[in-house]
Structures are given as structure tokens and as C-alpha cells.
Amino acid sequence: MASEPDPERLRALENRLAKLRGKPKPERSATAKVFSQGEVAWRMVIELATGIVLGTAIGYGLDVLFGTLPLLLVIFSLVGFAAGVRTMLGTARQMAEKPAPQGDGTSEGG
Template identity: 40%
Template sequence: MSAPDEKQQMQQLEERLAAYKKATGKVKAHQEEHYSQANIAWRMVTEMVAGLGIGFGIGYGLDMVLGTTPWLMVVFALLGIAAGINVMLRTAKDVQARHEMNGADAPVDDKSAARGADEGNRDGH
């Protein structure tokens, strides 16, 4: 095979892929990707453990240098936990803001809407 044939085949393949994506509506921007609850939970756990680990490490290092054996390790471990919680709360606010921005803050399916309409009719309203 020569190089022009390969280029022509690639061009045809790209055109077919573009036509398929257009026909099926499978084109999605990177910003529209949705993250699962598990991904968000693991991210929060990682942030918490990282905060605790960094605080513990700094405290332990300072204790070894200054000779104040357990005190700075305890203080910095607590500060690390506080920092981890702070980052987790910031992540939760970010996820909630994205969720509300997508208009998914009050999901209503057809069955629950129909049930609500039936209940209203039974009450005479």
C-alpha cells in the first residue's frame, strides 16, 4: 500500500465516523461528561487521606527536628484532617453546583407525576 491510499482510507473512515456520530447524536463535549457517585466518593476519600497524611508527615518531621515527640504530630494531624474536610466540602459544593446547573436538582419521572395528579383528583382539587 502506498501512502496516498492510506491517507484516502483514513479520510473515508473519518467521514464515516462523523456521519455516524451525527446520525446517532453521540457527539458529546468533554465538559458534559457525568461522573458517577463512586468516582466522587473516591475523590473525597483521597482528599481526606491526603490531608491527614500530609499533616501527619509535617508534624512527625517537625517533632523529629525539634524534639517535641508527640505534640506537633498530633496538632498537624488534626490540622490535616481539618484541611481534608475543607477540601471535601468544597468538592461537594462544586458537585452540587454542577448538578443544579444541569437542571437535575428536581428529577421527576412520568410515574410519580401521574401519581401526584391522581392523588389530587381523589381529594377533589
């Protein structure tokens, strides 16, 4: 058994490490995920529907509480619709600010 390391094996290891160090690591972050158009569309639909449903539920609950059945239901449904549209526009603005994804040679669909 030799106590000294093999110089050829050390050189080979150093060369392999140098090759690995030379490669840049791909940068990934949670905010850098690229969403497909379908995912963005569903997100916007869900945001709009959630605004309408929450507004309608709040209006109905207040109507039952105060006994003014159609009035607050209509008002809060419209407010929920406006909030959903505003949220959708914010999402569209956020998606427009992101840089366009680089083509990777694959295409969606046929």
C-alpha cells in the first residue's frame, strides 16, 4: 500500500473538476417560471370568477342581514366584477412586463 497519491489520477481529477467548473450553472428561480398561454388564461378566468362569487356572496349575506334583498346583492356583484377585472388587468400587465421566453426548439400543439 502506497501512502502517496497517484499523480496521474490527481491530474485527471483536476481536469474533470476544471471542466465542471467552467460550465455555468443554469439559473432558476420561482419567479422565472414561464407559463403557457392556457395557464395564464385559466388564471385570469379564475380571478374574474372569484371576484364575482365573493362579491355576490358578500352582497347576499349583507342583504339577508339587513333585509334589503336585491339591493346589496346587485351592488356587491358589480363591485366583485370590477375587482375581478382589475385583478385580471394586473395579471396581464405583469405578464407583459416579463421578457419573452427564448425558443427551445419545441413547439406546442400540432
